[in-house]
Amino acid sequence: MSTTPNGSAPAIDASIDVRGLTKTYRSPGRRGREVRALAGLDLAAAPGTVLGLLGPNGAGKSTTVKILATLSRPDAGSARVAGHDVTRDPAAVRRAIGYVAQRPVTDPMGTGRENLVLAGRLQGLCARAARSRADELLERFGVAHAADRLVKTWSGGMARKLDVAVGLVHRPQVLFLDEPTTGLDPEARTAMWAEIERMAAGDGMTILLTTHYLDEADRLADRVVIVDAGRVVTSGTPDALKDELHGDGITVELEDGTAQAAARAAAAVPGVVDVVADGRTLRARAEAGATALPALLAALDAAGLDVRAAGLSRPTLDDVYLARTGRSLEEAHRAATPAGRDTDVEEVAA
Template sequence: MRTTPRGSTPPTDASIDVRGLTKTYRSGGRGGREVRALAGLDLAAAPGSVLGLLGPNGAGKSTTVKILATLSRPDSGTARVAGHDVARDPAAVRRSIGYVAQRPVTDPMGTGRENLVLAGRLQGLGALDARSRADELLDRFGVAHAADRLVKTWSGGMARKLDVAVGLVHRPQVLFLDEPTTGLDPEARAAMWSEIERMATGDGMTILLTTHYLDEADRLADRVVIVDAGRVVTSGTPDALKDQLQGDGVTVELADARSAAEAAGVARGVPGVVDVAADGRGLRARAAAGATALPALLAALDAAGLDVRAAGLSRPTLDDVYLRHTGRSLEEANRVGAGAGPDAGDPARETTEVAA
């Protein structure tokens, strides 16, 4: 679905242009320790493209979106959205964007239609226009049959579609989707992916998509920016990033996590095996010639008395890209960041800053 040539770079007239953003929070309020959420972040998105911001929980993704949506101020750096500076002209930015946060924004005690009409009126639409736009979006997202039911009775996938529809009610130039498919079942995720593709290709909308789902970024994004600890570790088209990793991915499943940790040490001594990491009961690595390296690795593990349950080879993935640049898998990084809230240094109890 990608609308820009793979391998291309964003033009100078980027719809989103971020340079050197930094942001520090105090964990636990006054007197708490400082937590650096962003540490000099740069990114850009071409008009009509999907930019995937990929990283684990606590990487700085939600903090970035809040700043671009004028809901928080950076400590330093600049950001322009739809040609407007987020610090100098926040009102113009808000008129140009739609923002779909991680948490639901609709009123569960209102109907789907009521939620959309209210959103339209808040965006300055007249009563008739707001109702007409609500009907249009209900049809578009396939939820017209439930338009007059309370949202609390909707399924999770339907309610998430309504959140996105609210963000589109005023026809924004730029749409921010912050973890839009978290918690959805596979069918609902697939439906949301199709709608995101339609918005980019059919509507010409620029979309910033934050996610920690590798398959989601690979499927939807024209370009991917991988962030870790508030910094960009690498960026490019999904294909270009994967092509940088020559050779094969090697995966081995061990009997238990302790065996996997020991196996990692054995694997590092096998010629041709690189980028070794233990992940739970699994072992991940790369090899320039997988068909040769895998038998040698299995022989070394057997000699060390380690019980191998399964093994295989694969072509490079975005998780391999993440592992190469950070030294850990995205799954492992998410486990480390679990419990830190939507973003490290961005606790749920923090009061949202709204730019004046």
């Protein structure tokens, strides 16, 4: 059985099979700069699984989804979804997929029921079938009590559930969820997670989930593909990726402006590796954390640096990202998000 070059899930009989995908955007104007969104991306998802595409804003996640959903064309490479080539047979791909974009797709001036019935009719359902499917989805997502209220009066979590329901109205084989919980409060995020788990386990559909939330990918994804600057840096099951990192994670909170000095001091402590300063936080790894942490704290004290808090943890997906790229996912996300605003690479090039 063959695998993709980066070692992702087997491509044979894959619901999603992407190989060597590249995409470059050019900013408007005569001297518009080029922005490389994808630089030879490979990934695959087996039927009935959740594939988590994890990375900071600007990593190429949304570009990948837009190409797979036939909303954009790649410059090079190939992609098949539900057995159909996205460039040669886009109509067949569209019939087989559901797509939930980052931004709302529903009409705020329509009711929840009206939005779902319209989506069903656009997908070719007859009027009776569309109404029946709308009722079914309203109950399933727990929003039937608001079915006949204008969507503009719904809470953010309820409206996001409606977006997902619209993507499911025609019972797709493959569902693309592009950062479905961004901007939701913790309670709404938890409810969305439960629904995604229910779809994967109960409906048997393949789900491609893009996210920059580590806990989300860890909980929901059967496999994770971590991307950075349009390339795959690693892939595998969440547990396997974390198990590759031996030892413990060390986190030290410091006073403002002292993290770089702390990193220099930490680098000289035996057994402490992968030292990264991120704002007021120092992150590192150690094979024997219980031994290395006291030595590290002593070194910081000797350097005259005040420590606010320190702790040990087992490896996380952020540790995996840090080990592969030299920076934390949180740091990379902040660097790619001007003024705290979610920004995809297409917007940078627009």
